[in-house]
Amino acid sequence: xxxxxxxxxxxxxxxxxxxxxxxxxxxxxxxxxxxxxxxxxxxxxxxxxxxxxxxxxxxxxxxxxxxxxxxxxxxxxxxxxxxxxxxxxxxxxxxxxxxxxxxxxxxxxxxxxxxxxxxxxxxxxxxxxxxxxxxxxxxxxxxxxxxxxxxxxxxxxxxxxxxxxxxxxxxxxxxxxxxxxxxxxxxxxxxxxxxxxxxxxxxxxxxxxxxxxxxxxxxxxxxxxxxxxxxxxxxxxxxxxxxxxxxxxxxxxxxxxxxxxxxxxxxxxxxxxxxxxxxxxxxxxxxxxxxxxxxxxxxxxxxxxxxxxxxxxxxxxxxxxxxxxxxxxxxxxxxxxxxx
Amino acid sequence: xxxxxxxxxxxxxxxxxxxxxxxxxxxxxxxxxxxxxxxxxxxxxxxxxxxxxxxxxxxxxxxxxxxxxxxxxxxxxxxxxxxxxxxxxxxxxxxxxxxxxxxxxxxxxxxxxxxxxxxxxxxxxxxxxxxxxxxxxxxxxxxxxxxxxxxxxxxxxxxxxxxxxxxxxxxxxxxxxxxxxxxxxxxxxxxxxxxxxxxxxxxxxxxxxxxxxxxxxxxxxxxxxxxxxxxxxxxxxxxxxxxxxxxxxxxxxxxxxxxxxxxxxxxxxxxxxxxxxxxxxxxxxxxxxxxxxxxxxxxxxxxxxxxxxxxxxxxxxxxxxxxxxxxxxxxxxxxxxxxx
DNA sequence: ATGAAAGCGCTAACAG
DNA sequence: CTGTTAGCGCTTTCAT
Numbered sequence: 001x002x003x004x005x006x007x008x009x010x011x012x013x014x015x016x017x018x019x020x021x022x023x024x025x026x027x028x029x030x031x032x033x034x035x036x037x038x039x040x041x042x043x044x045x046x047x048x049x050x051x052x053x054x055x056x057x058x059x060x061x062x063x064x065x066x067x068x069x070x071x072x073x074x075x076x077x078x079x080x081x082x083x084x085x086x087x088x089x090x091x092x093x094x095x096x097x098x099x100x101x102x103x104x105x106x107x108x109x110x111x112x113x114x115x116x117x118x119x120x121x122x123x124x125x126x127x128x129x130x131x132x133x134x135x136x137x138x139x140x141x142x143x144x145x146x147x148x149x150x151x152x153x154x155x156x157x158x159x160x161x162x163x164x165x166x167x168x169x170x171x172x173x174x175x176x177x178x179x180x181x182x183x184x185x186x187x188x189x190x191x192x193x194x195x196x197x198x199x200x201x202x203x204x205x206x207x208x209x210x211x212x213x214x215x216x217x218x219x220x221x222x223x224x225x226x227x228x229x230x231x232x233x234x235x236x237x238x239x240x241x242x243x244x245x246x247x248x249x250x251x252x253x254x255x256x257x258x259x260x261x262x263x264x265x266x267x268x269x270x271x272x273x274x275x276x277x278x279x280x281x282x283x284x285x286x287x288x289x290x291x292x293x294x295x296x297x298x299x300x301x302x303x304x305x306x307x308x309x310x311x312x313x314x315x316x317x318x319x320x321x322x323x324x325x326x327x328x329x330x331x332x333x334x335x336x337x338x339x340x
Numbered sequence: 341x342x343x344x345x346x347x348x349x350x351x352x353x354x355x356x357x358x359x360x361x362x363x364x365x366x367x368x369x370x371x372x373x374x375x376x377x378x379x380x381x382x383x384x385x386x387x388x389x390x391x392x393x394x395x396x397x398x399x400x401x402x403x404x405x406x407x408x409x410x411x412x413x414x415x416x417x418x419x420x421x422x423x424x425x426x427x428x429x430x431x432x433x434x435x436x437x438x439x440x441x442x443x444x445x446x447x448x449x450x451x452x453x454x455x456x457x458x459x460x461x462x463x464x465x466x467x468x469x470x471x472x473x474x475x476x477x478x479x480x481x482x483x484x485x486x487x488x489x490x491x492x493x494x495x496x497x498x499x500x501x502x503x504x505x506x507x508x509x510x511x512x513x514x515x516x517x518x519x520x521x522x523x524x525x526x527x528x529x530x531x532x533x534x535x536x537x538x539x540x541x542x543x544x545x546x547x548x549x550x551x552x553x554x555x556x557x558x559x560x561x562x563x564x565x566x567x568x569x570x571x572x573x574x575x576x577x578x579x580x581x582x583x584x585x586x587x588x589x590x591x592x593x594x595x596x597x598x599x600x601x602x603x604x605x606x607x608x609x610x611x612x613x614x615x616x617x618x619x620x621x622x623x624x625x626x627x628x629x630x631x632x633x634x635x636x637x638x639x640x641x642x643x644x645x646x647x648x649x650x651x652x653x654x655x656x657x658x659x660x661x662x663x664x665x666x667x668x669x670x671x672x673x674x675x676x677x678x679x680x
Numbered sequence: 681a682t683g684a685a686a687g688c689g690c691t692a693a694c695a696g
Numbered sequence: 697c698t699g700t701t702a703g704c705g706c707t708t709t710c711a712t
Contacts, residue, residue: 007706008706017682018682020682023708024707053394053467054706058690059688059705059708060688079425082426085423088418107449108444109447114439115439121390127393127405264632268632348689357698359690359700360701363692371697373698391689392689395690399690400704
């Protein structure tokens with residue numbers, strides 16, 4: 001900020017009232033004479049007054065902003081985030097809820113050790129009232145750091161270690177089962193999987209559910225190649241799978257981006273989708289629609305989940321300190337398009 | 341923030357010194373006896389002290405955070421941002437510079453009218469020291485709002501209206517020329533373009549440069565279909581082009597995402613790339629690499645440009661109020677891969 | 681219904 | 697080199 005901005009004091013002088021009265025008008029407190037309200041309002045207009053956030057925060061201990069932290073690591077982590085529509089849905093879902101309540105969502109990236117430190121400092125020094133975190137690492141220390149700093153926090157997905165913190169999550173096993181059952185119902189018999197990282201609970205559970213569907217139907221455990229949620233890793237996994245099982249006729253990929261990578265490789269190897277090989281993705285992100293062919297996929301209601309996160313956080317910020325952590329579990333749903 | 345956090349006062353008492361001394365140690369000011377420094381540091385350790393941002397900001401008039409605002413509008417704007425790696429590069433480039441200087445970058449979205457209002461309030465009330473804005477609308481009112489509020493601001497791309505503000509930009513015409521010349525050199529003779537929105541200066545200039553290359557070589561003005569930077573719009577534009585000019589043998593798309601959409605449509609129409617139709621994209625984002633085939637494209641040094649933005653902003657925040665606006669122009673570069 | 685006054689936690693002169 | 701003292705701009709009792 002720049003040139004000496006007008007303060008409450010200036011407005012008060014201009015309107016011929018006290019600071020307290022101006023403050024009441026600004027904050028919409030009742031018990032102010034309507035005529036004086038007008039007086040003050042026009043004085044605010046004339047002076048171009050804007051409340052100073054720091055001053056207000058200092059006394060109210062509220063900032064009105066919520067940090068939305070995307071946490072992970074590795075090369076080009078930020079690049080990966082901006083290549084997977086999944087994160088856009090999280091941001092959108094959370095923003096919708098927060099905006100309606102006049103809370104400002106700010107997006108932060110904890111993509112490296114120093115970055116994480118800066119981010120933790122940011123919220124811990126009171127620049128945000130709380131944190132919504134979506135982490136793509138199994139061993140992410142961020143939630144515990146936040147908790148230790150007494151920052152109200154809600155997670156997307158249950159953490160690997162048991163931590164007393166609220167979170168929203170999906171019934172991943174049910175999702176994997178949906179995918180497996182659909183491929184079987186289509187008549188696929190030589191089915192493989194491109195899994196998410198198995199150190200991730202979501203990765204393990206999606207795969208477990210998928211396997212469960214197959215074995216329950218009397219099939220062997222399927223071959224699995226592990227990916228890391230990126231298009232590239234999906235392509236690589238599919239290449240491996242194809243080499244070792246050229247006769248594969250059905251593939252379940254643990255997210256849409258990897259499914260797209262798989263589709264690219266399959267086509268390059270002359271396989272028609274879904275005729276020769278059926279492909280099922282996971283997420284139902286915008287990629288599922290733009291992929292060629294459009295993906296049959298397991299829908300994860302990400303926007304709803306993110307909005308729920310924001311709601312949980314709001315309650316935690318306002319409510320009693322002793323609020324029990326909540327875990328909200330959402331149900332996946334199969335969306336059938338062309339790929340399977 | 342939560343339970344009564346320890347203050348400077350607490351630390352001072354614990355260490356048996358004055359508040360001022362503790363403040364000096366915390367802020368790394370010299371002129372403090374080493375033994376006392378240790379005393380203070382261990383007191384900080386013991387109490388778990390963290391400086392209160394609001395209090396500090398109130399007196400220093402600095403927040404140590406910079407807003408990175410992505411501005412635009414329309415359905416699913418946030419979704420679009422998270423589907424085009426371009427934005428990830430901007431974020432990455434800016435973050436690199438800021439992090440190294442202990443400034444916290446926070447990402448904000450101005451995706452609707454109310455959102456823009458909230459975002460402007462946020463910076464204007466002093467929650468950030470300045471704003472870096474990347475806008476995808478020709479008529480975006482954000483820059484002017486920010487300027488009117490005396491918020492130090494730097495833009496990605498020159499604004500449509502003439503506004504006295506610093507910005508970084510690309511020589512788009514040179515980029516278009518590069519694309520045109522490459523297609524010609526490959527031997528393409530029936531060349532078309534998928535342009536960016538022509539209300540955007542970047543859209544007009546890329547196209548103008550491209551046309552220039554063709555006409556200079558004695559070719560007619562090429563057919564053009566306009567897109568809006570999305571994969572879908574690229575696919576639609578290609579469909580139109582193919583219908584009206586089935587014999588097209590070269591295509592220039594004004595960004596990689598639209599080039600990818602074009603490739604999908606071309607393949608579905610049985611065209612081999614680059615054999616039947618050569619395709620040149622723009623940006624050199626990660627999509628250029630993951631696209632099938634990998635895209636020949638005009639590289640825009642986005643990370644460097646974003647870092648330069650951050651630098652310009654830094655200078656503006658620190659330096660004299662009267663600093664002249666700077667315009668930094670970057671040069672594009674052709675990157676040849678498989679698509680052309 | 682309005683005003684006076686006391687801080688919120690911190691930095692920055694200014695003394696010593 | 698260290699301590700004292702003013703505020704930064706705002707909200708919020710507490711009187712009136």
